[in-house]
Amino acid sequence: MKQNYTVRQGALEGVETFLAIARSLSFRRAAAELGVTPSAVSQAVRGLEARLGAALFTRTTRSVGLTEAGQRFLDRAGPAFAELVAAGEVVRDLGRRPTGLLRLSVPRGVVPLLLEPVIASFARAYPEVELEIVASEEMVDLAAGGFDAGMRFGQFIAPDMVAVRLTPPLPFLVVASPDYLARHGRPRGVDDLRGHACLRLRRSNGAIAHWTFVDGGETVEAAVSGPLIAHDYPTLIGAAIQGAGLAQVPGPLARKAITEGKLESVLDDLVVTTPGVFLYHPGKRQMTPKLRAFIDHIKSAP
Structure with missing residues (x-):
């Protein structure tokens, strides 16, 4: 039976604040770390406790400690939040510099014509990019097939694609x-x-x-x-x-x-x-650094 999995709106709200307090056991130091006021920290924790239905901290005028519920939440939420932060860094990294897997769909005839001469030099120039070449004569759906771009002879490219010329006519x-x-x-x-x-x-x-x-x-x-x-x-x-x-x-x-x-x-x-051979991709807004690096490299090849 298929199950529906949903994340409630605001489910992560206050988690970063909770973790900052748990690290320092101080609302004031957590506020300084996060760059907000102590009252904003208190309000975020009250909201999180209200949504969870349990108190996370014991507070006195002199000290802050974790409740049993707070410790259990820390044990599970801490590693999960760290993974979310790491995932965000990976995505930001992909958007900043050429790295990751670059998948291309190309006809067999284009491989010896354009790709074989540049594969080694591209690998040396961009060691953090993995290049996967799928040789196929099919006009694949780039998004459905998980491709960054395709190569085709110009007359066979769909009009809704952004085409980049790679060869003269x-x-x-x-x-x-x-x-x-x-x-x-x-x-x-x-x-x-x-x-x-x-x-x-x-x-x-x-x-x-x-x-x-x-x-x-x-x-x-x-x-x-x-x-x-x-x-x-x-x-x-x-x-x-x-x-x-x-x-x-x-x-x-x-x-x-x-x-x-x-x-x-x-x-x-x-x-x-x-018309010649063109590289095509869905649009400029989806141009990743790894694809831009590949286009610049192949166009500058002798």
């Missing part, structure tokens, strides 16, 4: 292995793609992405077909390297394979440019 290249091109020939135009094995991407919303080109200043979309549908760009690039067909992928992800001669680009005169 990126060309999307059509690539294939030299072996594939030797066997099937090089396409010369969009219409030639009908005779080729085209490796396709399924987006997080379930739709298969069309291939996009710029021809004569106009954007052209092509519904291609082929033997493989993948959910991320690294898988498409790997299949293209193995000769499975043509793939349209972000240029920076294919650059290494092109340099090494494992892939060649085709249809270069029709290349489309996309």
Whole structure:
């Protein structure tokens, strides 16, 4: 059976005053410690005793002592209040400097492109931050998933997010292995793609992405077909390297394979440019020091 747990309004009122008196066994010294008047201390204790229904102190003109109820309350409330104070310090610390767990949701293709080059340097620069990278193609709910931020290609970011540019606009290249091109020939135009094995991407919303080109200043979309549908760009690039067909992928992800001669680009005169990679988060008011430090670090990386 589900139980309801509530904290009465003002339940903690007077507890700090009680603990200050219990430490010094003096209303006057407690008032000085708290920076209030002795009458304010007395009033706070009377209110606390009224809510608890028991006297907490025995008082004479010469001394102050704890009642049995007061001692029991001190034994339980003292450690609990110390934990509350410590919890507040932890929260304030998170708001003052880069520390704690930083969770990011990123597509697999962004990891080698942007994260691998900066992980080590960020860890050295901010040793009190734990960086957790969750590689997923899904457009996750940041709040529900417990993420500080996400990274995505710009055209896939929800309009209610604050987006921070991490890369310039990126060309999307059509690539294939030299072996594939030797066997099937090089396409010369969009219409030639009908005779080729085209490796396709399924987006997080379930739709298969069309291939996009710029021809004569106009954007052209092509519904291609082929033997493989993948959910991320690294898988498409790997299949293209193995000769499975043509793939349209972000240029920076294919650059290494092109340099090494494992892939060649085709249809270069029709290349489309996309917005680039952005980091996104819910809003400026929720920008923590650890996230700000990460953004500044990755943007300043060579």
